Amino acid sequence: MSWRTGDNIASRPWRGRVRDYDLFKELTIGVVVVGLLVLGLSAIFSSPDDPGVTLKSWAAAAPADFVATATAELGGSSGTAGYGPPYNSTPDASQHLGFFNPQELSGVRLAIDTANDFVINPLKTQSTQLPAVAVWTAATADQQAKWAANYSAALAAAPDGDPAQVAKGSYGPVPELAGALLGMARSGNLDGVLQNSGQPYNLNYTPTILFLGDGSYFPSLAAAAHLTGDQWGVMNETGNTPGQSWLWLFSLFYQIEPFKSSPNADILVVSTMLVLSLLLTLLPFIPGLRSLPRKIPIHRLIWKDYYGQR
Structure with a gap:
C-alpha cells in the first residue's frame, strides 16, 4: 500500500x-x-569578545604595514587594485567555471580606484590641504606608478619596513602622502571618511574591509585566532555573529583536491x-x-x- x-x-x-x-x-x-x-x-x-578591528587600531599597532599598504594602493599593486569585477576591470582576474563567468557578467558595479578612493580623496577632506596631493594629481599615471613602486621596494628593504629608515630615492610625494594618511588613521578620521556614504546610518564597510585585507596586519590577526580557513568544523567564534561552525561543509572542500589548488576554488565550491x-x-x-x-x-x-x- x-x-x-x-x-x-x-x-x-x-x-x-x-x-x-x-x-x-x-x-x-x-x-x-x-x-x-x-x-x-x-x-x-x-568565546572571546574581541573589539572590532579598525583602521585606527591598525595604524596604532602596525604603522609600517599601514604605510606599505597605502603605498601599494597608490601604485595599484594591492589585492583590491587587481581583484577584477565588481571593483575594477582587471583582465583575467575573475574566477570562472568553463565558459561561465558570473563575475564578468556582473560587471564593475562597485568601482574602486584604490589610489583615489583609499588615499587621495580621504586626504582631500582634511581642513589643511596637503601640497603633496596636488603634486600627485598633476603627475602622469606612469610617473605615479614609478614613484609608488620605488617607495614600495625601499620600504621592503628597510629594517622592519620602518618608513623612518628608508634610503633616499626618487619617491615623489608618496612618502608624504602615506605618512599623512597614517596620521589621519591614527586620529580615527580615516574610518569615518571611508565609511561615509552620505546616509545617516551606514552599514557598508566594504572600503574599510578591502583596505584592511590588502595589508598583512588583518590576516595576521586571523592566523593568530585560527580563523584562516584551514580549520573546519565547530570552533570558537569572536563577537556575536555566525562563524565557521555552520560553514564547515564549505570550508571542507577548500581542504581537498581539486578545489584546494584550483585558481577557481570559490566558484567550484559554491557550485558543488x-x-x-x-x-x-x-x-x-x-x-x-x-x-x-x-x-x-x-x-x-x-x-x-x-x-x-x-
Whole structure:
C-alpha cells in the first residue's frame, strides 16, 4: 500500500503505557535548571569578545604595514587594485567555471580606484590641504606608478619596513602622502571618511574591509585566532555573529583536491554546494531515496513501545 493512501498512524488510539506528566516540573527543569547550566558553562567556555578591528587600531599597532599598504594602493599593486569585477576591470582576474563567468557578467558595479578612493580623496577632506596631493594629481599615471613602486621596494628593504629608515630615492610625494594618511588613521578620521556614504546610518564597510585585507596586519590577526580557513568544523567564534561552525561543509572542500589548488576554488565550491543543496531539496521527490526511511526502519527502534502493541 502506498504511503500516501495508508491508514493514518496519528489517528490510532494509544494502547501503550500511560503515566502522569508534571508540566510545572518540566518547565522548571527546562527554563531554570538548563538556564543556569547554560550561563555557568558560558562563563567558563565562552568565546572571546574581541573589539572590532579598525583602521585606527591598525595604524596604532602596525604603522609600517599601514604605510606599505597605502603605498601599494597608490601604485595599484594591492589585492583590491587587481581583484577584477565588481571593483575594477582587471583582465583575467575573475574566477570562472568553463565558459561561465558570473563575475564578468556582473560587471564593475562597485568601482574602486584604490589610489583615489583609499588615499587621495580621504586626504582631500582634511581642513589643511596637503601640497603633496596636488603634486600627485598633476603627475602622469606612469610617473605615479614609478614613484609608488620605488617607495614600495625601499620600504621592503628597510629594517622592519620602518618608513623612518628608508634610503633616499626618487619617491615623489608618496612618502608624504602615506605618512599623512597614517596620521589621519591614527586620529580615527580615516574610518569615518571611508565609511561615509552620505546616509545617516551606514552599514557598508566594504572600503574599510578591502583596505584592511590588502595589508598583512588583518590576516595576521586571523592566523593568530585560527580563523584562516584551514580549520573546519565547530570552533570558537569572536563577537556575536555566525562563524565557521555552520560553514564547515564549505570550508571542507577548500581542504581537498581539486578545489584546494584550483585558481577557481570559490566558484567550484559554491557550485558543488548548490548541487548538494538541490539534491537535498528534491530528496522527497527522488524515487528510491525517498523510500529509504521505510526500507531502513530506524524509527521502529525509537518508537518500539508503540510498534510492539500493533
